[in-house]
Amino acid sequence: MSPxxxxxxxxxVLAYALVGGVFLAFSDFIMRALSLTGxxxxxxxxxxxxxxxxxxxxxxxxxxxxxxxxxxxxxxxxGLTGPAATLVGSAGMVYLLGCFGVTIVFNVPLNEALAGxxxxxxxxxxxxxxTYLPRWTFWNTVRTFACGLSAALLVFALPWLTxxxxx
Numbered sequence: 001m002s003p004x005x006x007x008x009x010x011x012x013v014l015a016y017a018l019v020g021g022v023f024l025a026f027s028d029f030i031m032r033a034l035s036l037t038g039x040x041x042x043x044x045x046x047x048x049x050x051x052x053x054x055x056x057x058x059x060x061x062x063x064x065x066x067x068x069x070x071x072x073x074x075x076x077x078x079g080l081t082g083p084a085a086t087l088v089g090s091a092g093m094v095y096l097l098g099c100f101g102v103t104i105v106f107n108v109p110l111n112e113a114l115a116g117x118x119x120x121x122x123x124x125x126x127x128x129x130x131t132y133l134p135r136w137t138f139w140n141t142v143r144t145f146a147c148g149l150s151a152a153l154l155v156f157a158l159p160w161l162t163x164x165x166x167x
Contacts, residue, residue: 001079001080001161001163002079003163005075005079005161006161006162006163008068008071008072009072009088009154009157009158009161010158011068012065012068012069012072012091012150012151012154013151013154013155015061015064015065015068016065016091016095016147016148016150016151016154017147017148017151018061019058019061019062019065019099019147020143020144020146020147020148020150020151022058023099023140023141023143023144023147024144024148026137026140027137027140027141027144031133031136031137031140034046034133035129035133039125040119040120040124040125040128042128042133043114043117043119043124043125043128043132044119046111046114046128046132047114047115047119050111050114050115051115062100062103065095065099065100066095066096066100068092069091069092069093069095069096069100069150070092070096071092072088072089072091072092072154073089073092073093073096075088076088076089076092077089080160082160083157083160084157084160084161087153087154087156087157087160088153088154088157088161090153091149091150091151091153091154091157092150094146094149094150094153095146095147095150097146098142098143098145098146098147098149098150099143099146099147099150102139102142102143102146103143106135106136106139107136107139107140107143110131110132110135110136110139111136113127113132114127114128114132
């Protein structure tokens with residue numbers, strides 16, 4: 001096994017856990033707190049959060065993990081066998097489908113709809129409480145579990161990936 005791949009796998013575990021932690025915070029308490037704000041405060045705060053998320057640290061991890069996950073899937077299919085191939089390939093696919101894919105298909109459209117709304121309109125408050133909060137939080141929770149599962153799958157793969165100790 002390539003030493004580069006070995007270290008990439010370790011970094012991916014950490015990155016999956018970090019991104020999953022961000023999503024966990026939103027599902028566990030941030031969205032609930034935003035739902036308790038009066039008037040359009042929560043919707044306004046989420047509009048700002050959705051603009052600020054494009055800062056380089058989170059987006060580098062989030063988008064970088066899509067590329068890393070694709071690399072894991074390809075390497076598992078072409079360069080690994082047995083349990084290692086299954087675990088590593090599954091880790092990559094879970095992130096690609098359960099986190100990256102869910103973001104593109106579900107969370108981003110909800111964010112874009114909210115971004116285009118006028119905070120002073122009743123329709124915005126109705127969308128925020130009746131559609132955005134429950135759906136966005138549900139899909140965010142899926143992303144949280146996907147990141148955690150990807151990290152766990154790679155951790156479980158490590159015994160098969162660890163280079164033999166020479167001595």
